[in-house]
Amino acid sequence: MQALQLDGINEPLRLQDVPTPTPGPGEVLVQLHAAALNHRDVWIQKGQYAGLRFPCILGSDGAGVVTALGEGADEALRGQAVVINPGHSWGDNPNAQAKSFTILGLPNQGAFAEYVSVPAQYVRPLPAHLSFEQAAALPLGGVTAYRAAFTRAGLQAGERVLITGIGGGVALLALQMAVASGAEVWVTSGSAEKITRAQQLGAMGGANYKDEKWASELVKQAGGGFDVIIDSAAGPGFEALLDAAAPGGRIVFYGGTLGPIAQVPPAKVFWKQLSILGSTMGTEQDFAAMVRLFEQHQLVPVVDQVFALADGEAAMRRMEQGQQFGKIVLKIKD
Structure with a gap:
């Protein structure tokens, strides 16, 4: 598959051919149609984030279609349009995240790619009133x-x-x-x-x-x-x-x-x-409640600008400049 890969601190994002991930037990493979940027991605690129490891594929926000299932994943998810919850392994305490908590895009490979593999519990049906680009603008910020x-x-x-x-x-x-x-x-x-x-x-x-x-x-x-x-x-x-x-x-x-x-x-x-x-990020319950609120009121996230995946580095520079109004989105698949 093609992915925007970051090879080191202050290196530009480069579109490269990398292996397509294989979903493990309980995971699903999502063919991404759109991904969105967060300031987190810029901080990682600048080396101002804990747990750096290279090469890495950034991107915490993504929406797409489930195309493959790992062992034990619900067959009903196959072919379903989904939005991905980027916060994984929150833990049992709703008041604060556990040490095991991670965010998609570091340490695990993220959404600036044609495919991403995530545990099935972290995908939710795409809100019917949203496009893939609009839905990709929702997860981490929402x-x-x-x-x-x-x-x-x-x-x-x-x-x-x-x-x-x-x-x-x-x-x-x-x-x-x-x-x-x-x-x-x-x-x-x-x-x-x-x-x-x-x-x-x-x-x-x-x-x-x-x-x-x-x-x-x-x-x-x-x-x-x-x-x-x-x-x-x-x-x-x-x-x-x-x-x-x-x-x-x-x-x-x-x-x-x-x-x-x-x-x-x-x-x-x-x-x-x-x-x-x-406050930071949220539990699976917070994520589900947020998506329900957007569905109930037919809210549409504000999208500032849509870039092609190949233009991801230009999108990062727009994020860094801070002039945007709304989310900066990468279009990955028509």
């Missing part, structure tokens, strides 16, 4: 957003939620699910255009996080503080989230693109009775 918003922060209908850094895949998926669930959603971005596009997806409004007093101005604009704040940046700006939170609010973050949280004045946390929560 389960991350769902767990952060609903499992960890306990977002309820009617609550006011702030989603920072709108435009990235997880943030947009969180926006779509929160709006569909009846929350009042506000956003931040460094781009006025991205805020406008978020409003077209149901956001009430937003603020430019580059403005010095964005938090107080947005609270004023929204008519009060935020019950839930979903963040991926952390870093020096985290204190502004404490100011934006309503009393009893929950701040959940699933990333730290701006680095360590430098200042957390204790009084701003304890006097407002705030909860600060960490």
